[in-house]
Amino acid sequence: MSLHDEIQRRRTFAIIAHPDAGKTTLTEKLLLFGGAIHVAGAVKSNKIKKSATSDWMEIEKQRGISVATSVMGFDYKNYKINILDTPGHQDFAEDTYRTLTAVDSVVIAVDVAKGVEPQTRKLMEVCRMRNTPVIIFVNKLDRDGKNPFDLLDELEEELKINVRPLSWPVNGGQNLKGVYNIFEQKLDLYTPSKQTVSESIEFTDINNPDLEKYIGEQDATQLREDMELINGVYDEFDPASYLAGKLAPVFFGSALHNFGVKELLDCFVQIAPSPRPTQTVERVVQPDENAFSGFIFKIHANMDPNHRSCIAFVKICSGKFERNVNYKHVRLNKMMKFSSPTAFMAQKKETVDEAYAGDIIGLPDNGGTFKIGDTLTSGENLHFKGIPSFSPEMFKYIENADPMKSKQLEKGINQLMDEGVAQLFINQFNGRKIIGTVGQLQFEVIQYRLEHEYNATCRWEAISLYKACWIESDDRSELENFKKRKFQYMAVDKDGRDVFLADSGYVLQMAQTDFPKINFHFSSEF
Numbered sequence: 001m002s003l004h005d006e007i008q009r010r011r012t013f014a015i016i017a018h019p020d021a022g023k024t025t026l027t028e029k030l031l032l033f034g035g036a037i038h039v040a041g042a043v044k045s046n047k048i049k050k051s052a053t054s055d056w057m058e059i060e061k062q063r064g065i066s067v068a069t070s071v072m073g074f075d076y077k078n079y080k081i082n083i084l085d086t087p088g089h090q091d092f093a094e095d096t097y098r099t100l101t102a103v104d105s106v107v108i109a110v111d112v113a114k115g116v117e118p119q120t121r122k123l124m125e126v127c128r129m130r131n132t133p134v135i136i137f138v139n140k141l142d143r144d145g146k147n148p149f150d151l152l153d154e155l156e157e158e159l160k161i162n163v164r165p166l167s168w169p170v171n172g173g174q175n176l177k178g179v180y181n182i183f184e185q186k187l188d189l190y191t192p193s194k195q196t197v198s199e200s201i202e203f204t205d206i207n208n209p210d211l212e213k214y215i216g217e218q219d220a221t222q223l224r225e226d227m228e229l230i231n232g233v234y235d236e237f238d239p240a241s242y243l244a245g246k247l248a249p250v251f252f253g254s255a256l257h258n259f260g261v262k263e264l265l266d267c268f269v270q271i272a273p274s275p276r277p278t279q280t281v282e283r284v285v286q287p288d289e290n291a292f293s294g295f296i297f298k299i300h301a302n303m304d305p306n307h308r309s310c311i312a313f314v315k316i317c318s319g320k321f322e323r324n325v326n327y328k329h330v331r332l333n334k335m336m337k338f339s340s341p342t343a344f345m346a347q348k349k350e351t352v353d354e355a356y357a358g359d360i361i362g363l364p365d366n367g368g369t370f371k372i373g374d375t376l377t378s379g380e381n382l383h384f385k386g387i388p389s390f391s392p393e394m395f396k397y398i399e400n401a402d403p404m405k406s407k408q409l410e411k412g413i414n415q416l417m418d419e420g421v422a423q424l425f426i427n428q429f430n431g432r433k434i435i436g437t438v439g440q441l442q443f444e445v446i447q448y449r450l451e452h453e454y455n456a457t458c459r460w461e462a463i464s465l466y467k468a469c470w471i472e473s474d475d476r477s478e479l480e481n482f483k484k485r486k487f488q489y490m491a492v493d494k495d496g497r498d499v500f501l502a503d504s505g506y507v508l509q510m511a512q513t514d515f516p517k518i519n520f521h522f523s524s525e526f
């Protein structure tokens, strides 16, 4: 197969959802259809069980499981599908944001009863920033839920994207009869089963009186009315708007009961994008360029204290990657070859000889060779853009608890930050180091790893901060003036950029009003 064809057949995406909406179940069902697994229950949830939230070693064990399921590749029809897993626990949201930089599209799972939940809203913001095409799967149709029209309105409003149903439920909850597959004009009848796939019947004309035979008079009338309303309210599905990230097709189903999932997958492979061009500082990289290029979007550390090893995950942006071929590590300006790159097929990690744009490969890294955002190429100096850090939500001063080990502490902190565990800010006023995270768990993770991997001990001290935001301005004197006025609250990030530490929402708002020429950014990429 030509390079172009190999790349065109790839579909690399992530499923995102608020915990419990059904991401793990849906992933598993997609793998079942792809023949990648043969029994339900094979995919372990990487969701951190509620009871274990304070025991983060338990969480690490679960994260250990999740490295195997970090990427799940399988073939379906003529397509090569790569599903990128995202952590279920919101304290690892930053990992999810980064994973979203490596996908070409997204499926959002929403619980029919709960509708849009906080985590969904947040993740959708990231998709919107990147114009990532999204498909919405409304799950748990076998349970009583919201009225589908109300739900569509909620999706539009809360996720700030136009929607277009491509399937439609026939009744719901206990009375669920099926879904009408608008995309393929089929009637899929519901058989509540966790193992078998539902039957679907060609049904191009819903005015055909046979409809009553299948779903009864009342539901047939309702479906006809609903379809009329849908066709009146919503424009025809426009694939170009979907690809531009402006329109989300919506499917309905029940992942647990294997219902509506195949319909989703069949439509997905047809409409979802193959690998998209990637923006670098220097130029736009097309996926089917011959030369290889890729970037590191995730680093997964093995927690075994005797054996510090990491896997750096590379999204291939162009060309073909080959084992034992020299590639340039652009930041280090060094040629390197990799003898044991791994790819992820089904749930197995295996050494591969080659991989193509759209694929994810894992490179073993035992010496801190890679940082998040690093670029590998066939030789060109490229720097991929688009791996933002978001303004953290929790802050603590980090102090050295063992004066004999300050070098170890310094090294540990730097490496953990390169891995993207948390963000480091240095207060310009007192020189103290502040660690910013999205969740409480990261503080525990950092402390534990410093001790066990770097032989360093740290102590946390409380700091009351509301937000850290990156600031810049075209007006140099205004910027200097601001920094002078706020000198106690100024910090730099690990790349030396100016960061304003606002101790309350009010202070931030006042600063924005008083200094209109200063731009305040809530993500590191602007």
Ligand code: G4P
Pocket: 017, 018, 019, 020, 021, 022, 023, 024, 025, 026, 045, 047, 088, 139, 140, 141, 142, 143, 253, 254, 255, 256, 257
């Ligand atoms: P997550 O990864 O998004 O957190 O969700 P997950 O798939 O683990 O699903 C959360 C719960 O919802 C699970 O139940 C799962 O069985 C259930 N579920 C998923 N899809 C459906 C569906 O279509 N219908 C119904 N009724 N339930 C669904 P649990 O009790 O938390 O776990 P388990 O003991 O069943 O594994």
